[in-house]
Amino acid sequence: MEAMHMVALEIRLLAEKADRELVMSGKNPDKLQAAGSFLMKVFGALAVKGPKRVGALYVTCQLFKIYFRLGTVNLCRSVIRSIETARNFDFEDFPVKDKVTYMYYTGRLEVFNENFLVADQKLTYALMHCNPQSESNLRKILKFLIPVKLSIGVLPRRTLLEKYNLLEYADIVTSLRRGDLRLLKQALDRHEDQLLKCGVYLVLEKLELQVYRRLVKKIHIIQREKEPSKAHQIKLEVLVKTLQWLGITMDVDEVECIMACLIYKNLIKGYFAHKSKVLVLSKQDPFPKLNGKPV
């Protein structure tokens, strides 16, 4: 098995090197793709009954790395299908290292497809079973797990972001805590390229709804302190002024649209009165917790 591992790894690394050289001399880099085809055949040879099959996951992970590098992630599907449905494999039999890598990559695919609950399961598994000494691997997992967690309403502590050098998420987390829409937009702008490359930009962009919710909640809290009996009624004008103070120009019609959406998606309990231009919060539990369900 070890010999096979060595061969699989070296094939990928050599092919990557070869492609780099081909590009530099102006030729078409097709070695990595060829390595992928070769490893698929290796996978086929391992996917049989018998002791050989425990090596299949390692080869799968090499294939994942190749496909992600080449941008041909749709090819992952057939391999995943073989692993997850074939009767030859019992997932528990595979070595832990391979399982962690496998869950990391399949988790990332779920993030691309916005299946946040499944992505959460897979990436969390990878996090829990990852070697605690391997900080760079933990960082890689967290890079994708954090946006997923944010979308189901779970916020990381700043100390975590600092420990693993993931401070690009710091402002986004702060904006969620504060309901600071301007900060969210600035953070997304500043790190746009990086976040787009990782495929998490759209996930984070959707957090906007949660930030609005937090903003409304803060206004509610302030009103409750000033005049408890009327606290559950929020004039849409107040929202417009608050947003203006944050440097965001929105008219009352826009605010009404967004409130209608927040209520529909059960982020806020209540209703809006169109003519009076008032948002009326439910007196009981107007801001239901997300409870681990994505918005």
Add this chain to the structure above:
Amino acid sequence: MRTSRSLAVKKFCRTISSTGIQASDIRPLPVLRETMDYLWHLLNSSEYPFEIVHDFIFDRTRSVRQDLSIQNLVNDQAIGIYEDVIKFHILSHQRLARSCQDSDASSLCYLNTEQMMKCLLSLFDMYHTIHKINSQSNKEAEYYSFFVLLHMGCKIPKMANSLSFWYSQLPASIVRSKEMIFARTILRCYHLGNFKRFFCMIADEATELQLCLVEPFLNEVRARALMYLNHSGYKLQHHPLTHLSDILMIEELELEDLCRICGLEISRSGDTKAFAPKQTTFSLPTPLSKSSGIYISREIKR
């Protein structure tokens, strides 16, 4: 004689075996360009019903693309031809949707969108190829934005990969171009339920082709807006249709029709028509009737 050498255009042939073809069967680039120009002229001037013209051009442009791909032609002119083919599909997309009344026509729409998608993906490959030789089309950003805008339809052909993944593979200069930012922003407004900004942006910033592309989706968007407003509004404070027709940029009479299709009853008090929220009879219709674009009443300043 019913046709002539100067009028006849080569048909699309589904199965081509490489043994049967001769070099003289494949049209070279200048001929393909002339063919495109001819087809384009037909599109704008034919007296036949649109479905027939569409059908003809659909087939013949497919044949043009086939000849291009057999010859593996990837250069400025080939790209120009592909861009024109996509333009045809987009204009058809709009016109077919406007006349779509029955299931036959709606399957025409679907097939058109499917072909448009294939064409776009081939075009993107071509853009990618010419980038390597430091060339680019000046229409790139707009054509990339079409791919994003197609994600607004719910009946579009299934796309293999997610939008997130697609963005991750694009150069930053494309993703941050004006046309792409427009497409990304209105898609975001759509998901956020910010219909006011959605329609305002389309009215202010969409290019002609972008507008044609999104037009068939607009009534679906409006129906969703009605759904949110109906769900979240206060029962006793009716939503006047005049106001709604401004926000959703639709003629009031058309809005009334739309409300009825969605199962919403319109109430009347004097001159004003409105709908009362919290009606349980509401349902999102699928498939939805034709849309007819952005309508801005005279009172709104543009």
